[in-house]
Amino acid sequence: MEKNQKLMWRRIDRKIDMWRGEEYITEFELLQFLEQNRAMLQSFHLEEAKRLIEQFLLFLSETSDKNWTESEWLPLLRQLQEEFTVEPSRENPSQPSQEKQPLLLIIDDDMEFITYMKNYLETNGYQVIVALTGRKGLELFYEVHPDLVLLDYVLPDIDGISLLTQIVEKARNEFTPIMMVSAHVSNEHKTLSYNLGVWDFIGKPINKDIFLPFLNNRLSYSRQILKQTLQDELTGAYNRKFMERELTNQLELCTEQKDYCFSLAMVDLDHFKSINDTYGHHMGDQVLERFVDVFQKLKDPDDTISRYGGEEFTILFPTTDGEEAAAKLQKWREKFSGIAFVSGNEEFHVHFSAGITETTSMSHGKEILEQADKALYHAKHSGRNRTSLYSTVLEDIEPEEELHLVVVDEDPRARKAMTDYFTTHPFVGEKPLKVKTFETGEQLLKSRWYDSETDYVLLVDMAGQRKDDIELITQIRNSYPTGNIAITILTEDVETERMEQALRADVDDYIVKPFEAEEIKTRLDVLVERMFD
Numbered sequence: 125m126e127k128n129q130k131l132m133w134r135r136i137d138r139k140i141d142m143w144r145g146e147e148y149i150t151e152f153e154l155l156q157f158l159e160q161n162r163a164m165l166q167s168f169h170l171e172e173a174k175r176l177i178e179q180f181l182l183f184l185s186e187t188s189d190k191n192w193t194e195s196e197w198l199p200l201l202r203q204l205q206e207e208f209t210v211e212p213s214r215e216n217p218s219q220p221s222q223e224k225q226p227l228l229l230i231i232d233d234d235m236e237f238i239t240y241m242k243n244y245l246e247t248n249g250y251q252v253i254v255a256l257t258g259r260k261g262l263e264l265f266y267e268v269h270p271d272l273v274l275l276d277y278v279l280p281d282i283d284g285i286s287l288l289t290q291i292v293e294k295a296r297n298e299f300t301p302i303m304m305v306s307a308h309v310s311n312e313h314k315t316l317s318y319n320l321g322v323w324d325f326i327g328k329p330i331n332k333d334i335f336l337p338f339l340n341n342r343l344s345y346s347r348q349i350l351k352q353t354l355q356d357e358l359t360g361a362y363n364r365k366f367m368e369r370e371l372t373n374q375l376e377l378c379t380e381q382k383d384y385c386f387s388l389a390m391v392d393l394d395h396f397k398s399i400n401d402t403y404g405h406h407m408g409d410q411v412l413e414r415f416v417d418v419f420q421k422l423k424d425p426d427d428t429i430s431r432y433g434g435e436e437f438t439i440l441f442p443t444t445d446g447e448e449a450a451a452k453l454q455k456w457r458e459k460f461s462g463i464a465f466v467s468g469n470e471e472f473h474v475h476f477s478a479g480i481t482e483t484t485s486m487s488h489g490k491e492i493l494e495q496a497d498k499a500l501y502h503a504k505h506s507g508r509n510r511t512s513l514y515s516t517v518l519e520d521i522e523p524e525e526e527l528h529l530v531v532v533d534e535d536p537r538a539r540k541a542m543t544d545y546f547t548t549h550p551f552v553g554e555k556p557l558k559v560k561t562f563e564t565g566e567q568l569l570k571s572r573w574y575d576s577e578t579d580y581v582l583l584v585d586m587a588g589q590r591k592d593d594i595e596l597i598t599q600i601r602n603s604y605p606t607g608n609i610a611i612t613i614l615t616e617d618v619e620t621e622r623m624e625q626a627l628r629a630d631v632d633d634y635i636v637k638p639f640e641a642e643e644i645k646t647r648l649d650v651l652v653e654r655m656f657d
């Protein structure tokens with residue numbers, strides 16, 4: 125219900141913005157807008173607002189040639205808009221969100237067909253909105269994001285085919301079925317429509333008894349596909365693709381509405397690796413599932429949680445400022461941290477850290493994610509099991525001290541594997557990491573790799589038969605300060621003369637092959653914390 129109210133509020137707001145640019149509007153335009161809203165309110169079951177519109181309509185006439193100035197029409201729309209102002213936390217937050225009624229958009233100028241279908245579908249659990257012209261249909265398609273579109277082949281202003289070409293790409297991306305409907309079904313019309321991407325071409329009159337199961341079928345397929353492409357299988361949270369789409373939608377609202385505000389939280393489980401290590405990955409998976417499940421039960425209907433990667437999640441809180449979002453996370457924290465997970469005879473509790481950024485003006489999605497990530501970084505560094513708000517911790521976030529990982533390895537696959545791994549794990553010892561690779565020590569020394577302000581970890585592969593490894597290590601130790609360069613060597617065999625030479629040349633650590641990239645990270649974490657913190 126709240127969603128519909130917000131939708132109506134936004135519709136009116138957009139119209140106000142649009143009309144403000146005009147010297148005047150015609151009475152017919154005003155009447156048409158109110159009538160469309162009345163039709164929507166009917167299906168949204170917002171009776172009071174509908175009655176208000178009906179009162180307004182009593183004084184308007186389709187044939188009037190009166191022009192309305194802003195001082196006349198604005199108070200009317202503002203009064204109507206007030207009906208849709210959503211009071212905060214009216215919904216019971218402990219209730220899980222309700223399954224949404226599917227929303228159908230019928231674009232057709234055949235009044236008899238529309239009234240009949242709307243009535244029939246609404247009594248069968250659908251929400252139906254209608255557009256009598258192609259132009260209106262196009263506007264509503266982008267505004268209300270219908271779950272399915274019924275499109276008339278012949279429309280009064282633009283034909284169905286040209287409308288189809290304008291909506292088909294978005295419909296395809298969102299798996300929104302489009303059904304073409306026409307009283308005149310020819311093979312040529314069908315071929316053209318199918319080629320352009322309609323799911324079905326249906327002749328009028330429609331047999332409603334067949335149509336309903338047919339419609340349900342189409343919708344359940346489209347829902348299933350959407351679910352699979354946008355949902356994370358393990359936790360049931362949305363995936364990153366969904367989050368990116370939602371973030372774009374939220375940013376659009378920021379450009380459309382002056383005071384629109386939303387928040388994004390980046391959330392990460394604390395010491396999750398040790399949960400896996402101690403209780404096994406299966407237990408780790410259960411923790412992840414429960415983590416999301418608790419949030420889904422507490423959240424407000426419009427909040428969405430998405431799995432950003434591994435044990436990191438993002439949450440979008442529409443129409444919510446940073447403080448409100450933090451309060452919501454606090455409820456989640458209390459509930460989730462209170463859960464006692466049981467493994468054998470042991471009980472354990474899990475915590476999480478979060479970073480929030482609130483957005484009131486147009487920014488880039490990337491920037492918002494970076495801000496939330498910085499706030500999360502702050503929360504982790506301030507002791508974990510807490511939430512940091514980007515706007516308040518901004519000053520405490522120190523400029524990032526980058527750590528450079530320099531890999532010298534003659535095997536191109538090893539160099540690539542290392543770069544790939546650390547691109548997805550860009551922190552070592554909690555410092556942001558940058559990777560540079562070289563085939564030989566000579567190449568490294570020739571390059572301008574060093575800067576006295578930066579900390580370095582050199583990873584030198586000594587498993588190959590090259591002779592310049594020891595020379596490289598010796599030269600680095602003799603010609604550069606030792607304080608900001610840690611050297612680790614990779615070796616196949618510890619008990620060799622070269623290894624002994626290397627250790628004498630003052631390497632800090634060695635790792636014996638074969639190893640997993642993850643093992644290197646763990647070793648580097650320790651080394652970096654010991655040497656550079």
Ligand code: GH3
Pocket residue numbers: 358392393394395396397398400404405406407408409412433434435504508
């Ligand atoms: P921090 O408090 O700094 O976040 O420490 P952490 O141990 O949570 O972070 P780190 O990034 O070192 O480890 C994350 C671990 O999450 C490593 C990875 O194996 C594990 N992980 C990622 N995805 C899954 C999954 O789907 N299931 C399980 N069980 N583990 C996962």
Ligand code: MG
Pocket residue numbers: 392393394395396397435
């Ligand atoms: Mg973690």
